[in-house]
Amino acid sequence: MRLSDKISYVALIMCTSLSLSSCTTKEPMLDGPVPKTLVLGLDGIPLRTFQKMQDGGYFRTFNPVAPMVASFPSISDPNWSRLYGLPPERGYTKAYFDPTVKTRNGQGREDGGLTSHFKRHPKYDLMSDFRLDGAWEHLSMLIWTETTAYYWLEALERDFFKFRGRDTYFAIIINSDIMTHTLGEKRLMQYLEKVDQHTERLQRRYKEMYGQDLEVIMVSDHGNSFLYGEDVPYEESLNKQGWKVRATIAGPRDVAFYVPEMLSFGAFYCQPGSTRDLAQAMAQIPHVNVSAYLVSPSEIRIIGLGAQSEVQVTVDEAKQTVNYKVLRGQDPLNQATYFKKGPLSIDKYFVLSLKDTYPYAAVRLWEAFTKNSQTKPQVVVDPSYGYVFGNKALRLITEFRGFASTHGSLHHEQTMGIFASTRRSLPAIRPDDFKNHVSVRNYGKIVTSTMSRNP
Numbered sequence: 001m002r003l004s005d006k007i008s009y010v011a012l013i014m015c016t017s018l019s020l021s022s023c024t025t026k027e028p029m030l031d032g033p034v035p036k037t038l039v040l041g042l043d044g045i046p047l048r049t050f051q052k053m054q055d056g057g058y059f060r061t062f063n064p065v066a067p068m069v070a071s072f073p074s075i076s077d078p079n080w081s082r083l084y085g086l087p088p089e090r091g092y093t094k095a096y097f098d099p100t101v102k103t104r105n106g107q108g109r110e111d112g113g114l115t116s117h118f119k120r121h122p123k124y125d126l127m128s129d130f131r132l133d134g135a136w137e138h139l140s141m142l143i144w145t146e147t148t149a150y151y152w153l154e155a156l157e158r159d160f161f162k163f164r165g166r167d168t169y170f171a172i173i174i175n176s177d178i179m180t181h182t183l184g185e186k187r188l189m190q191y192l193e194k195v196d197q198h199t200e201r202l203q204r205r206y207k208e209m210y211g212q213d214l215e216v217i218m219v220s221d222h223g224n225s226f227l228y229g230e231d232v233p234y235e236e237s238l239n240k241q242g243w244k245v246r247a248t249i250a251g252p253r254d255v256a257f258y259v260p261e262m263l264s265f266g267a268f269y270c271q272p273g274s275t276r277d278l279a280q281a282m283a284q285i286p287h288v289n290v291s292a293y294l295v296s297p298s299e300i301r302i303i304g305l306g307a308q309s310e311v312q313v314t315v316d317e318a319k320q321t322v323n324y325k326v327l328r329g330q331d332p333l334n335q336a337t338y339f340k341k342g343p344l345s346i347d348k349y350f351v352l353s354l355k356d357t358y359p360y361a362a363v364r365l366w367e368a369f370t371k372n373s374q375t376k377p378q379v380v381v382d383p384s385y386g387y388v389f390g391n392k393a394l395r396l397i398t399e400f401r402g403f404a405s406t407h408g409s410l411h412h413e414q415t416m417g418i419f420a421s422t423r424r425s426l427p428a429i430r431p432d433d434f435k436n437h438v439s440v441r442n443y444g445k446i447v448t449s450t451m452s453r454n455p
């Protein structure tokens with residue numbers, strides 16, 4: 001760890017412990033209609049864990065949970081942004097490699113480090129009616145305690161009942177993902193038990209006050225798999241193949257990579273002319289499942305099985321169709337079976353592949369380049385199940401804070417978040433489908449036309 005990083009950590013711990021005692025929310029609106037729907041966005045709750053809870057008799061006021069199928073990478077920023085109908089952020093994560101910057105020696109450099117990853121708030125977070133300031137982000141692995149998570153539940157109830165002005169109230173909590181990463185599934189389930197008690201109490205209180213039922217909707221942005229993520233040895237393997245991992249890109253065999261977290265996905269940068277070669281090289285790294293690169297806005301190539309296989313994915317956005325064609329070798333993602341008769345409607349493909357190991361993989365990989373980040377990498381990589389691309393400083397921290405789960409990949413365990421309502425039976429959704437079920441139209445805009453005590 002560099003000295004500047006160490007100083008940043010100390011500063012971080014200090015400012016965060018201050019902010020823990022003053023978890024804040026947006027100033028509540030005091031006029032207008034009482035909300036009829038409470039949307040609880042819980043970061044990183046896996047479908048399977050929530051199903052276990054429902055099977056065990058929890059969340060009885062909710063209908064059976066449906067999957068929220070994260071786009072790729074199955075991480076927070078792209079998926080929350082799309083759930084809430086917002087444009088993509090600059091990068092997939094708050095600190096990222098920015099290929100658009102011209103440097104003294106070449107092209108591109110890291111934008112922000114671990115601390116800016118902590119300080120930067122994406123739009124979806126800023127626009128939520130309720131959120132925790134301070135102790136949020138994966139970096140708070142360092143300082144986060146369960147107390148914060150429980151405090152949040154109390155604060156949410158207080159603020160929700162003060163709020164007026166829109167039919168739907170949005171609350172987002174990131175700590176659930178951090179808890180999952182550091183403490184594992186058992187502790188997450190204990191926490192969810194508390195969430196269940198609180199939402200039931202909130203519903204009872206609402207009914208007493210207004211004589212009507214409050215709809216509570218729970219949604220999460222991605223899943224998690226409960227395992228200790230091992231590092232993909234990308235640097236060593238790329239070196240052997242004649243590439244050099246560098247801070248900026250100057251030559252045709254330079255690769256840039258920056259990750260502020262431990263994630264089961266990687267975004268890699270090189271000179272545009274080297275893209276295909278880099279995708280081939282990445283696919284030969286041990287514990288890489290597939291790599292992919294963009295050919296044109298409507299076409300990607302997927303390289304897999306040690307670079308022995310290649311798939312062409314074409315998406316026709318106007319017709320809303322997708323095609324998946326194995327050009328050589330075996331099918332690395334087992335998706336070709338759906339495309340025996342050629343292109344398929346995107347919606348149909350979504351439904352057909354829902355139970356796959358890599359659900360909806362073809363479209364999700366294409367979206368990584370076209371929908372999920374303003375800056376675009378040359379190559380995205382899906383590691384084998386159980387492997388991660390990690391920040392080296394954070395790897396040290398996991399040694400004493402724990403590292404119990406990971407996400408980011410195409411794998412269904414890491415992909416499937418949750419979508420459940422107390423009022424309705426909801427279907428499986430992709431992030432963009434959320435708006436068909438929840439009124440996000442006035443999200444962030446306050447409606448103050450009517451004064452009413454009744455919903």
Ligand SMILES: [Zn+2]
Pocket residue numbers: 044138177178181407
């Ligand atoms: Zn996470």
